[in-house]
Amino acid sequence: MWEEYRTLGVSEAVYERGEAVLKTLAGPFRRIDEVAEHNQLKVLNAMIRNGVAEYHMHGSTGYGHDDQGRDTLERVYADVFHTEDALVRPQITCGTHALYLAMAANLKAGDELLSPVGAPYDTLEEVIGIRPSVGSLAENGITYRQVDLLPGDRFDWDGIRAAVGEKTKLATIQRSRGYSARKTFSPAEIGELIRFLKELKPDLTVMVDNCYGEFTDLKEPSDCGADMVVGSLIKNPGGGLAPSGGYIAGRKDLIERCAKRLTAPGLGKDMGASLGVNPSFYQGFFLAPTVVAGAKKSAVFAAALYESLGFKVSPGPQEPRYDIIQAIDLLSPERLAAFCAGIQGAAPVDSFVRPEASDMDGYADKVIMAAGTFVQGSSIELSADGPLREPYRVFFQGGLSWFHGKAGILLSLQKLVDAGLAL
Numbered sequence: 015m016w017e018e019y020r021t022l023g024v025s026e027a028v029y030e031r032g033e034a035v036l037k038t039l040a041g042p043f044r045r046i047d048e049v050a051e052h053n054q055l056k057v058l059n060a061m062i063r064n065g066v067a068e069y070h071m072h073g074s075t076g077y078g079h080d081d082q083g084r085d086t087l088e089r090v091y092a093d094v095f096h097t098e099d100a101l102v103r104p105q106i107t108c109g110t111h112a113l114y115l116a117m118a119a120n121l122k123a124g125d126e127l128l129s130p131v132g133a134p135y136d137t138l139e140e141v142i143g144i145r146p147s148v149g150s151l152a153e154n155g156i157t158y159r160q161v162d163l164l165p166g167d168r169f170d171w172d173g174i175r176a177a178v179g180e181k182t183k184l185a186t187i188q189r190s191r192g193y194s195a196r197k198t199f200s201p202a203e204i205g206e207l208i209r210f211l212k213e214l215k216p217d218l219t220v221m222v223d224n225c226y227g228e229f230t231d232l233k234e235p236s237d238c239g240a241d242m243v244v245g246s247l248i249k250n251p252g253g254g255l256a257p258s259g260g261y262i263a264g265r266k267d268l269i270e271r272c273a274k275r276l277t278a279p280g281l282g283k284d285m286g287a288s289l290g291v292n293p294s295f296y297q298g299f300f301l302a303p304t305v306v307a308g309a310k311k312s313a314v315f316a317a318a319l320y321e322s323l324g325f326k327v328s329p330g331p332q333e334p335r336y337d338i339i340q341a342i343d344l345l346s347p348e349r350l351a352a353f354c355a356g357i358q359g360a361a362p363v364d365s366f367v368r369p370e371a372s373d374m375d376g377y378a379d380k381v382i383m384a385a386g387t388f389v390q391g392s393s394i395e396l397s398a399d400g401p402l403r404e405p406y407r408v409f410f411q412g413g414l415s416w417f418h419g420k421a422g423i424l425l426s427l428q429k430l431v432d433a434g435l436a437l
């Protein structure tokens with residue numbers, strides 16, 4: 015086995031270190047497989063129940079009227095997320111777009127948006143208008159209020175109670191940690207927060223940013239009271255095959271507004287050609303539970319390997335996981351660069367590229383990224399990102415297969431070792 019790793023550039027010492035660490039991971043790997051098996055059956059049953067057929071794989075052009083493949087896929091998503099309806103479209107360009115769409119479609123001038131879980135994902139700062147931006151919700155008369163988490167990532171119940179008022183219309187809850195230091199919330203924890211919010215204000219709409227969270231648990235936030243769950247198809251639910259797109263699953267009236275916002279008032283869900291994406295959307299969704307399991311195993315392995323070397327990792331290898339993100343505090347820009355060079359060097363595409371820090375649309379700090387992916391920017395594929403700020407924390411995610419994830423992580427460590435920065 016080591017021969018193949020040696021060809022990749024991994025030394026025997028690094029390989030053996032990985033094998034030793036793997037022996038401690040039987041428990042977490044078994045739990046990951048159990049979740050994957052459950053979710054595989056959930057998706058399979060939804061496809062059978064909704065009569066997915068060969069002709070659904072054909073796409074539409076032009077207006078996209080009567081695209082039964084598109085419409086059936088949206089029923090499959092709604093079935094899996096246990097929601098009334100869903101919008102799953104290649105015209106939704108990314109996760110940020112899907113989140114913007116869900117909020118902009120369901121908020122009017124004078125309404126207030128509430129984040130009860132602290133600052134949202136970096137790219138949403140401009141969507142909301144926390145950082146001034148053309149076309150932001152703020153520019154359209156929608157105010158924003160945020161209640162920060164208490165130490166230990168606890169919900170600030172008193173602060174939330176005080177923040178919910180007459181104008182509060184929609185609450186946005188981010189499930190995954192994103193690029194922040196906080197923990198990822200489980201669907202059960204999110205459910206507890208939603209119950210509290212709905213007791214304060216029964217007609218409050220609750221949206222969950224589900225990016226990176228899909229299929230990591232037996233339940234989704236929509237099983238725990240969320241009115242809408244929102245995510246990107248070049249993350250978990252696209253299974254690595256979707257070439258673009260986003261989804262919103264939720265209550266019918268909310269989804270209708272999203273569809274009319276995506277197209278135009280008077281149009282809506284009937285419009286929007288699927289072009290050629292139906293097969294990859296279906297097949298990617300079908301594979302997603304297994305792909306997510308591989309990504310989770312890779313994350314657990316990275317956590318265990320780097321923890322064994324004395325680095326602070328989050329979550330720990332034995333902790334439960336509600337997204338696919340692994341954070342490792344590398345404590346220097348050199349280590350961050352070496353780590354990313356290893357992930358890039360083990361990529362099936364663009365392995366020869368050397369990642370460099372640069373400015374990114376929507377992000378305040380410079381970011382270094384490693385992504386040698388089949389789909390540009392796909393982070394269900396093996397990838398690593400780190401903003402250039404203390405503590406030089408790398409966020410590692412993805413891996414279309416566990417074995418690719420393992421190879422990438424071993425090569426990342428090799429790059430640190432080669433530069434004299436670890437072992």
Ligand SMILES: *Cc1c(COP(=O)(O)O)cnc(C)c1O
Pocket residue numbers: 108109110111135137188189190191192223225226246
């Ligand atoms: C990735 C992500 C987004 C934004 O998605 P893009 O597809 O990059 O626009 C939003 N929220 C969270 C938690 C994410 O992980």
